[in-house]
Amino acid sequence: MDIRNVEHEGEQAIQRQAREGGPGWGSAMFGPEIPQAFVPFIRDQRMLVIAGADDEGAIWSTIVDGPTGFAEAVDERTVVIDALPAPGDPLRDAFRTERDIGVLALQPQTQRRIRLNGVGRRDGNRLVMRTEQVLGNCPKYLQTRTVKETVPGGAGPAVTGKELSEDQQRWIEGTDTFFIASLSPEHGADSSHRGGMPGFATVADPRTIVWPDYTGNQFYMTLGNMHLNPATGLLFLDWDNGHTLQLTGQSRIHWDPARAQKHPGALRVVEFDIAKVVQIDHASSLRWEFHAYSRVNPPARADDRPPNQPWSARRAGRDIAP
Secondary structure, eight states, X not given: OOOTTOOOHHHHHHHHHHTOOOTTOSGGGOOSSOOTTHHHHHHTOXXXXXXXXXXXXXXXXXXXXXXXXXXXXXXXXXXXXXXXXXXXXXXXXXXXXXXEEEEEEEETTTTEEEEEEEEEEEETTEEEEEEEEEEEEOOTTOOEEEEEEEOOSOOOOEXXXXXXXXXXXXXXXXXXXXXXXXXXXXXXXEEEEEEOSTTSSEEEETTEEEEEEEOOOSOOHHHHHHHHOOEEEEEEEETTTTEEEEEEEEEEEEOOHHHHTTSTTEEEEEEEEEEEEEEETTOSOEEEEEEEOOTTOOOSSTTOOOOSSOHHHHTTTOOOOO
């Protein structure tokens, strides 16, 4: 499926509702070729965040990492990723058959990110992607971190469930960053980022998460996909320990201004219903050092004072356990 220059009816519907953007604004603006300026950026990555669907159609977000050069743009439309998701990850074996893939290359140390959408397949122990849409994104809501060390070893077993444990709820409510996977059958998969001050994502109950949607680039690629297909995947990363918390379920967009006003800076609110939870300890080999929150982050709540440390540091090194 070639998605270049195709109007995304989901994006257009969200833009009309938000009274932003307009015809031709969004996915149709971006072609499939990888700009030459992006090639060294891709090669420089230590991690990539991947969006895709499993064989049952559930949408997931996951992370792969490696040394500099583990991802390489080998031509203007092909990226080779010399890594796979951890054993037990819902997307570990998904790409044995070619399917839609979204890739987010995010560099917390420079607050730069690009998105690559297309189709991917597994080739031995690596992933090969053919791009259909490539774009750069602004640095809004990106916290600054650098890789502190790489810890070899291996991922722990995947621990699954249908709702969040108390520790997992605290993990989410203390996060400043999570990743979101969405997929429209007509427009492909997309991997994106959500950031804010700790507390911006809240747990309404063990099977429901709520977060504010802040002002962005008005493309509405993620919300546009949600409009057409509410199936969504979320990924929370424990930056200190390399643990991952993956959720799949369905999202709803709430447009009630009174509800948005409860979240400083919010234009609307997204609610996510959990269908399945997967936690894998040490899924990533990278350990990150926190430096600063994005200067454009709104307060998580109207009466909040920004903390000077991320949630992981305030836990004083306490590990997450399911």
